[in-house]
Amino acid sequence: MSALEITGLRRVYQRKRGDPLEALRGIDLVVPEGEVHGLLGPNGAGKTTLCKIVSTVLLPTSGTVRVLGHDVVTDTAGVKSSLGIVFGGDKGAYDRLTARQNLTFWASVYGITGTRRRRRVGELLERVGLAERAEEVVGGFSRGMKQRLHLARGLVSDPGVLILDEPTVGMDPVAARDFRALVGELRGGGTTILMTTHDMAEAAALSDRVSLIDQGRLVMTETPETVGDLVSAYERVDARGVPERVREQLAVLPGVVSVTGTGGGLTRVETEAPEATLAVQRALVDAEVRDVSLSRPTLEEVYLHLVGGRGMGVDP
C-alpha cells in the first residue's frame, strides 16, 4: 500500500471578489511508505493547499486523496489517526504552559493517558532535544525551539505519515540546520514524510524524491540529484556594451536559452549547460567586452524555463 495516493486533485477557491482561483489544477502523485518526499515550489504554487487537503483541513474540489488507504473525504477519522501535521510559524503552542505540559495536553487529545502518556511525552522531549528545557514555559522559547516542540506534537500519535509545511520558515540558519538534522533522524525510521519548502537546498538535503510544483501543477518528480543538476546547469552571463553583431552570435550558440537587454546597456545571456557558458564568455572576450559577470538564476526562474520547456503551458 502507498502512504499517499493523489489522483486528479483539483482545488478551486471561491473568492468574494474576483474570479474563482484554481489553486490545484490536477495533481497526480504516489508516495510509497517510508519515503521522504519534498514538495518544492515558489510562493503561491499550491503547496499549503495540498497539505491542507491531505490533512483533511480543506476539501478537494475534485479528485481523490488517500492516506494509508483512507480517503480524505469519506474517512476523515482514518486519515486523522494516520497522520501528524507540522505547519511553519510559531503559532499553536500554549505560551504559558511548559513544553512538557503542552505535549501532555496534545497526547490527551489523542486519547493517550496515564503511564503511557508520561513515557511518550518524555521520549518525545528527548527525541527533539528539549528534555533539558521541558519544565520551562514555551513563551520564552526561540523560534527553533518552538518548532521542535511542534515536531514533537506532530509525532505524538506515532503517525505513519508526517506532513511538514515549510517547517523551517523564519528560523535562523543554525536553528534551521538543527531542525533538518532532526527530520533526517526520522528518515529510515519508517515514517513517510511530505515536506514542503521553497528552499532547494533543504529539499535536496532531506528528500528521497522531490516534486516541483508551479501554479497548481506538478512540473516533475525526480530524485534531488536530478533536480539539483537541472537547476545548477542554468547560468546567467551579464555583460555591458555588447555590440549588436556579437549579441546575434551569442543567440545562436548551442545551449544558449535567451539573450535579452539592449546593445548599449546590459545584455543578459541565459544558458542551460556549463559548456554554453564557457562559449559565451569566450565570444565576449574575443569581442573585447570587458564588463562581464556570472550569476545563477533563482529557482523560480529555472522553474519557468522547465515549465515552458516541457510545453506544459502556464495559464495567464
Ligand SMILES: Nc1ncnc2c1ncn2[C@@H]1O[C@H](COP(=O)(O)OP(=O)(O)O)[C@@H](O)[C@H]1O
Ligand atoms: N483561502 C483562500 N482563498 C482564496 N485564495 C487562496 C486561499 N488560500 C490560498 N489561496 C491562493 O491559492 C494559491 C495557492 O496558495 P498556497 O496553497 O498557500 O500556496 P503555497 O503554499 O505554495 O505558497 C495562491 O494563489 C493563494 O493566493
Ligand SMILES: [Mg+2]
Ligand atoms: Mg504555503
